[in-house]
Structure formats: structure tokens, C-alpha cells
Amino acid sequence: MANYAVRVELRGDPPAEDYESLRALMAEMGFGQTVVGVDSQGANKKFCLPHATYYGSSDDDCSTVRDSLSSLIKTRIQKEIIVFVVQAYTWAIGY
Secondary structure (H helix, E strand, O other): OEEEEEEEEEOOOOOHHHHHHHHHHHHHOOEEOEEEEEOOOOOEEEEEOOOOEEEEEEOOOHHHHHHHHHHHHHHHOOOOEEEEEEEEOOOOOOO
């Protein structure tokens, strides 16, 4: 199973409710907006990801994850979108 970082942009000027629907859909698909990692002092910490950025795992490849998410988002939330998917082997985050 591979880990993926996903960024979704709802084009135009979507209402806040659309991003709330997006969060619920992404959670349903196993992608959340937090990650647990080690901060710069070596302590385990939960980090919140930037707006409309998600992290999760899938057995599918990068293109299939993108296509599946794009199809669901276009069907349930909004047609005009950008979905960027990166397979994550390692990562670091900090504030």
C-alpha cells in the first residue's frame, strides 16, 4: 500500500460548504488533513495540513488515485477542479 499526498482545488469561487463536502468525501475515501510525525525537537506531534491538502494510503497507483478522486469530486461536489496527487515515500513538516 502506497501513501499519497493530494491537493484539491475547487475552481472559481466555491462556497465554504463545498470544501466541507470535500473534507467529508476525502475522509470517506481514507484521506485526512492531519499527519503524525516528529517535530524539529524530536517529539511526536500531530500536524494539520494546509487547506484542501490530504494524506492517505491506497493500493492503487498515482494516476488511478487521481482519476478515482476526480470522478467522485466532479460527481458529488463540483465539475471544475484540479487534483494533484503525489506518491509520498518520505516527508517532513514543520511550523
